[in-house]
Amino acid sequence: MSTVNYTEIIFKIKEEYIKHTRVNEDGSIHFTLEMPVAEQVCPHCRSSTRKSKGKRSRDVKFGAMQHHTITATYLQRRYKCQECNHTFIEKNPFVSRYLRLSKSNMAYL
Template structure:
């Protein structure tokens, strides 16, 4: 039998963090995760502490593997600083604060942006809603280039930035890459944008 821990390779879940595993009839997998008590640094005063102050359950979506969803209940531990009496949550490799989407699932979601496919297909593969995919994609920012390429492509597309129905995408036609995206498609907005380059 193989001793390779695929949950750690794929989802960054160490075997010692898994308290329970449940495989449902539909093939989906659910973990109960808990990290051991460990030395923590207080984010308020920088003191070290090991004083645990209970755990709170968090639902985390890890995506899908072989078309079966992987979810977890993460029993996130809270600590109390003995120097300043502040409480804070432990650091973990699974999920960022306030989010339900695991770090590995977010990485997978953004890797899919390099492939052809719709938001609906991306959502299905990552086991999230279409609106979640759109929300995360809208957070991506394309840095403004220092200079423009020799050959530009300018086109409009439907979007929702700044309350506008249509936006403008500027592309480098020779390298087949996006140069920038402008929130408005009117002539004045284009002139103002191009004035910023020598």
């Protein structure tokens, strides 16, 4: 069974965000996630920008599926505002700010 079929339905991860999938020896699944560069709005001055400053990897726990853990490394992109030089992180559907549990896992708990 393809892992992409249930990840889009259960964990709300689109296929285009998945860069790499690895199934470990114990049956756990690990994804590498990355969102494409998109127009972002600065939370400080409300101007829009596409200027990417870099990426930061975050480990995210998505829960369990049939007694196997689902984890991911999310390569979160940082943006830099051209107007006020403020740096901020991109908006994402996976995980809330400062947390390591996914939004779908939080809803389940």
